[in-house]
Amino acid sequence: MNLKSLKKPRPGDFCLLCGAAPAVIGVFVPENPQEYGAIKGKTRFIRYCLCTQCHSKQGALEKVEKVIQHEFLGRATSC
Ligand SMILES: [Zn+2]
Numbered sequence: 001m002n003l004k005s006l007k008k009p010r011p012g013d014f015c016l017l018c019g020a021a022p023a024v025i026g027v028f029v030p031e032n033p034q035e036y037g038a039i040k041g042k043t044r045f046i047r048y049c050l051c052t053q054c055h056s057k058q059g060a061l062e063k064v065e066k067v068i069q070h071e072f073l074g075r076a077t078s079c
Contacts, residue, residue: 015051022049
């Protein structure tokens with residue numbers, strides 16, 4: 001898996017923030033990859049999609065980060 005293949009559109013993609021058809025594919029690289037399930041010393045890439053509308057909104061990236069964090073941390077605490 002490399003960055004190029006991460007940025008390719010896939011069937012079933014949807015905007016992370018509103019669920020609409022995606023226009024932009026981004027890759028979030030957390031500062032603390034271990035919090036996101038990475039093995040110590042490894043980087044973690046988290047792929048996400050946004051629609052044009054959400055992508056052009058101010059603070060979109062912070063929102064994306066929060067949603068991703070919530071998904072990962074929520075999953076971690078629920079098991
Ligand atoms: Zn959207």
